Amino acid sequence: MTSRHVRPIDLGAQPPHLSLEFVAFRELHLPRYLSYAKVWFREPGRAAEAVELAFRALAAVWPEILGSPNPTAAAWQIVRSTVTARTAPPDATPAPRATAEDEDLAILHYVVGLATPEIADVVGADTASIASQLRHALRSDIGEW
Template sequence: MPPTWHGNRPCRPTRPERVGPWALRDLHYDRYLRYASLLLPVADACTAIKQAFDDIAARWPTILATPSPAACAWQAVRRRVRSMAGPLPPVAHLSEPEQDVLVLHLVLDLPEAEVAELTGTDTAAVHMHLCSVRATPRP
C-alpha cells in the first residue's frame, strides 16, 4: 500500500509491517527535502524522496540487516535526487561523501552531528570529510 500525501509531508502507510522505513523517512524528511530542494524543484524533490522510500520499503528486510539502515536510506535518497538532478560540476572532483558533507554542512548549515545521523555515519567521519574538502584545491 503506497503512502498517502497531505501537503508536502507524506503520511506513513497503516500496515504495521511497513512502519520501519516510513518511521526512518519521517525522522529525516525535512532534511531530505531541504537537500533535494536544493538540487530540484520542490515537486520533483518530493517525488524523488517518495520514489527512494518506495525502493527502500521493497528492500526493507535486507536494509534492516545492514549495519546502518540510515546510511542505506541516505544513499537511496541521494542516488534518486542525483539521477534526477544530473551531475554537480562545481563539486564533481570530490568523492560522494565529501559532496554530501559539503552540501549538508556547508550549504544547508546542518551541524556535523546531524550530518552524521542523516547519512548514517559517525561524527568523526563527517569531520574528516570536512577537513578533506577544505584541503582540496579547487579546480
C-alpha cells in the same frame, strides 16, 4: 537550514503493511532528505518527487535495509542514487566524481545547514569521520561555496 516543519509527502499508493520502524525512520529523515534534494532541483515539487521515489524504493527493500550492518548508511545510498538519477540529463553518462561523498557532506553542512552530528545521523557515519571529511572539503574547492 532545514525546515523542521516540512509537511510529509502523501504516501498515496504505498502498501498498507509499512512497519512502525519504517514510518518512524521516514518521519525522522524526511525533512533532511528533502532539504538535500532541494539543492539539486529548481522546483520544490521535483525534489519532493525524488524523495518520494527514494522512500518507495526504501519501503520495497526495508527488511534488507534493517538487516544490513548500517541501515542509515544503506538508506542514504538509496536516497543519493535516486536524487542523482533524477538530476542527470537523459542519456547522460555520469562523470566519475572523486569527491561525491565530500560534496554531499559539504552540501548538507554549508547549504542545508546541518551540524556535524546531524550529518552523521543522516548518512550513517560517526561524527569524527564527518568532521574530518568536512575539513577536507573545506580545504578543497568544495569549501568555496
